[in-house]
Amino acid sequence: MSSISFQVPEPGIWTVTGEFGGQIVTQRINITDKGSSTPVALTFRSSTITVTSPVGTSLLLTDGTNQLTAISTGTNVFTIYNMGQWTVSGTLEGYTLNSVTVNVAAGQNYPVELEIKSATLTVTAPVGMLVSVVGGGDTQEIAATNGTAVFQITNLGSYQINGTLNGLNSNTVTVDVQEYRDYPLLLNYTFATITVATVAGTEITAQNGGIIITQTSNSNGEAVFEVATFGTWTVSSSFDGELVSANVEVSQAINYDVELLPTPQGEIYGAYWAGTSNPAWTRTDAAAGFSDPQPAVNNGTGSSPFDTIMPWAGMVKVEDEVAGTLVAIPKYWYKWTRDGVSMKLQVANYAADGFHISPAHADRGDGQGERDVVYVGRYHCGSDYKSTTGVLPIVNITRATARTSISNLGAEYWQYDYAMYWTIMILYLVEFANWNSQTMIGYGSSQNKALFNTGLTDYMQYCTGTSSASRTTYGCCQYRNIEGLWDNVYDWCDGIYFSGEEIFCIKNAANFSDEDSGISLGKRATSSNFISAWTTPSEDGFDYALYPNETIGSDSTFVCDYCQYNSTGTTLRIGSGYYNQSTTRGAFYVDGSINASYRSTETGCRGTKLPNV
DSSP: OOOOOOOOSSOEEEEEEEEETTEEEEEEEEEOOTTOOOOOOOOOOOEEEEEEOOTTOEEEEESSSOEEEEEOSSEEEEEEOSOEEEEEEEEETTEEOOOEEEEEOTTOEEEEEOOOOOEEEEEEOOTTOEEEEEETTEEEEEEOBTTEEEEEEOSOEEEEEEEEETTEEOOOEEEEEOSSSEEEEEOOOOOEEEEEEOOTTOEEEEEETTEEEEEEOOTTSEEEEEEOSOEEEEEEEEETTEEEEEEEEEOSSSEEEEEOOOOOSOOEEEEEEOSSSOOBOEEEETTTTOOOOBOBSTTOOOBOTTTTSTTGGGOOEEEETTTEEEEEEEOOEEEEEEETTEEEEEEESSOOTTOEEOTTTSOOSSSSOOOSEEEEESSOBOTTSSBOTTSOOOOSOOHHHHHHHHHTTOTTEEEOBHHHHHHHHHHHHHHHOBSOHHHHTOOOBOSSSSOOOSOTTTTOSSSSEESSSSTTSOOOEEETTEEOTTBSSEEEEBSEEEETTEEEEOOOGGGOOSSSSOEEEEEOOSSOEEOOEEOOOOSTTOTTOOOEEEOOBBTTBTTOSEEEEOTTOOEEEEEOOTTOOOTTOSTTOEEEEEOTTOOOTTEEOOEEEOOOO
16 A cells, blocks of 8 residues: 655645556545645555465466566465456476466455476386486486386476386387376387306306396206397306306397306317327327317318317407407417427316416416417408408518517507417317328418418318318418418517527517517527427426427428528518428428518518407
8 A cells, every 4th residue: 555645736626546457546525625634545446366386386477468476485365456367377496387367357366276287107117127208308217116117297298218127228108298197108128038057146247248237046047138139148157266158149039048157177188299200199188089180171161079179169260340350269278298209298178287378378477467368360461460351461571560560559469479379389289180280281372372362261161171172282271260370471470589599489579579588498400401309498488489409301201391590590480481382381380590681572470469458
């Protein structure tokens, strides 16, 4: 209520008029005494709107021209002088409440109730699934309990609903919320199952990329994983510190059975050579009754008693995003026993007493310790120093150039070295029990005395054999998926160098050199001829590093491969060059007659990967 005073100049009938809220009120008064005071009251019609709403709601009342606002205290009373249509609305914490329209007439009170209106999305989903609702400018996530997840939606519009459970994605459902009511929805997902048979109470992990699911097997030794992502799943567990794993290729929504059990005490497989001119060995230990392997001919099929035995069975092709196609070699244990000229070689797939860890896997002093698996290039290096099919090998490079170029691929990549060479040769000898790789697998070298593209064995239906029509025809060979060990080009071999007669070896790939950092391992043969005997390294950690110390053989006796010597030779290459169709250059051919600056059009290189653990 407010007041205002007027001074009138003379008595008489005066008209007082006021306007407020669109109303005009007039009152006539008679002024009889010029000095008197005459009160006048102008009364305007009004109504009230009483708004009930959640405390804190920002209230807005408007008739299109005038506005009244307030913060709700629970019940708010607004006096209305402008009769007509008013709209009452409110917002609270980003939510818009319902709005109410009132036709206001004078002298009335209009009760109005505002509330947050919502629709309900009742989502049926597997227990524990994290259900997500996206839409209306908002995202909500609720874990389904008792098979449902319930969402309150205040804004009308389109919403997308999906869920995840154990790394699996459900289907996505879209709902158009046009009114405030309940919307029942269903989420489901199609999945394959991986059923793992193992020891009861074992914790098992199934992994596909960044998706990791862990379960503990039940009292029956079974764990079932539901997986919706297709691709390679690695199922693994640890038994007394031994990691056991298996890969499952999931390609459709079916069940896949996997057995995951601790490795039993392994076997020892051996071979014995009497040191005579006969290149054949006698099989011993668990290999005593084995027949000779049957490598492929003409890229056909083949077989070997070792096909299902580790580590041979684990020598598989793998694709490396940096270095190309490699061949994995699992760790094993080996033992040389020398008695005069005789030699016994044994391989175990467990840590047998008195055995050494395979050369390439053993602790190299590089801070990485033992490695469970190492990799060797399936092919000779191409011009990019990677192991790639269908390319000409890089040639005309020094050993140092090859060393640096391969290492430039990354911290885990190194040039083929003497430890890797003997890691492969030990496995070859126990499997084939014969020095003469050219007789047992194939002549190798080159079909036409010319450099040829890698990958000539890509279509071979077995892991070992020759691409040629017969073993006594020159062509391209592979042993356990490693192509070209004695064909196409020679490979530089690192980790070994010479000073006159003296042999030096290096295990740590970071220290590879053509002239220093090596450990002296004895003296080599000083004449070029066919190998007939080997050194017996006694230096701890280098017992693998046999090197020819006698050369009185031929291409069909003793070791059957040639050894090149020159007193000025400091570096080593192995294998066979393309131009030299000869039975002198098989798996054990070594050429230590060349120096560090040597390069030629038939000498290339091969890479390895020593994973950082």
